[in-house]
Amino acid sequence: MDILLKNVRLNDGESLKDVAIEDGRITAIEENMTAIAERVIDADGRVLIPGFIESHLHLDKALIADRKPNNSGTLKEAISVTAELKPTFTKEDIYDRAKRTLDMIIPNGVTAIRTHSEFDPAQGFTGFEIVLKLKEEYKNLVDIQVVAFPQEGIIKSPGTEEMMNQAMEMGADVVGGIPYNDSDAEKHIDIVFKIAKKYNKPVDIHAEFSDEATDMSIEYLCKKTIAEGYQGKVSVGHLTALHALPKAELDPIIAKMAEAGISVMALTATDLHLGARNDEYNVRRAVTPIRKLRDGGVNMCIATNNIRNAFTPYGNGDILQTAMLTIPVGHLGGANDLKTVLPMITENPAKAIGLVDYGIAVGNKADVVLLDTKIKGNAIIDIPTRLFVIKNGKVTVESTKETIIHR
Ligand SMILES: [Zn+2]
Incomplete structure (x- = not known):
């Protein structure tokens, strides 16, 4: 076999297991295996989890916060600041920033990403083509799904519907949409579904990004x-x-969403930054009601969305930081709630974005992360070092960190 992970903890309260990996798959999970492997890693009781999933990201407009500030911190100014910057983006610039962003994200244990890649008649496919190129370049490190994203609207931006069809032909994996930024939200949704059905692809919508439940x-x-x-x-x-x-x-509404099987990505870092900017006191948290959606049977995910731009001027590409931020904001810190958070960046988004053979089980893809913690329940709150990231059955990242306290 290629890799034998010895003494990993898969669940708290269970005995330690050995996990065998061969040809990109998990081939055995047993106690005290003695097989010969090219590489043996002794986890000494540390937690092994399936790779993290960034289910909602914007690679093409990351790392531009230093170019023009969003002084009001509102969504309106974020959109206008970004619209001013977009014509200055060159292929080289987008390639360099998206690559640096991927190189921030991957060492933190992310093995799959769904990225919204925007285009419009004014800017053409500049960024979209770069993201497709990076999808191929990074395929041994991370699976990238590309969403054809009409950021400027479809109806109010003539020519965009045609571009969406072209984007699907070019290789987009998902049809995106943003009904709140168009002249007719329902018509916008109809067009998105028309394209999705034509190409038999899933749908991913930027929805109801507002402090108020109107329109x-x-x-x-x-x-x-x-x-x-x-x-x-x-x-x-x-x-x-x-x-x-x-x-x-x-x-x-939650009951209808559960019936429709609609998954939700809470984008905490962005929503906290841009939300409730008009509240002078009793400032609201302005994040989707995660617990209520979860309890109502909706598949809940947490994702990072933007990294260092006018929408989210911070972020280090670590999805555990995003999850940690969401715990107090979403009132998810109680013992019964806390254990539901790790699935929101692993199993739940895997289901949402349609990954197959995901998770630690015999026969599944060997996309796993060894955390420097021995309690799975602490997998987020420890923000543990990601000691090993294994993607497609190969070690893609190794971390060592030694801290000495001089008493
Ligand atoms: Zn987004």
Whole structure:
């Protein structure tokens, strides 16, 4: 075999296991294996988890916060600042920034990414082509799904629908959408589904990014998803406006979302930065109601969205930091809640983005991360060093860190 991981902890309270990896797959999980392997790694009781998943990211506009500040911190200024910068982006610039972003993310144990890659008639496919190129270049380190993302709208930006079809022909994996940034949200959703059905691809929508629950299209999206037989193939990012709804109005929407099998990506870092900017006191958290959605049977995920731009001027590419931030914000720190957070950056997004053979089980893909912690329940709150990242059955990252306390 290629790799034998000795003495890993898969679950708290269970005996330690050995995990065998060969030809990119997990071939055995047993106690005290004695097989010969090219590489033997003794985990000494440390936690092994499946690779983290960044289920909502923007590689093409990362690392530009230092170019022009968003002084008000509002979504409006974030959009206008970015629109001013976009014409200055060259292929080389986007390639360099996206690559640096991937190199920040991968050592932190991410083995799959869904990135929204935008285009419009003014900018053409400059960034989109670069992201497709990087998908190929990085395929041994991380699986990248590319979302064809019409950031400037479809109806109010003539020519975009044609470009979306072209983007699908060029190799996009997912049809994106942003109904709140278009002149007719329902028509926008209809166009997204028309393209998704034509190319038999899933849908991923930027939805209800607002402090107030007005002009929402989420109920229409649920209806459309069910009518088109797209249950389980639709995801939404943000969905912050739902936070503003009282229980009597929120519960039926959550029930409809669960019925439609719509997954949700909470984009905590961005939503906290841009949300509730008009609240002078009693400032709201402006993040989607994670616990209520989870308890209502909605597949909940946490993702990073942006790294260092006008939408999110911070971030170091570590999804564990994003998850940690979400714990207090989402009231997820209690013992029963805490254990639901790790799946929000592993199993849940794997389901949301349709990964197959994901997870630590015999026959599955060997995409795993060895954490420098011995308690799985602490996998996030320790923010442990990612000691080994294994992708497609190969060690892609090794970390060593020695800290000495001089008493
Ligand atoms: Zn986004």
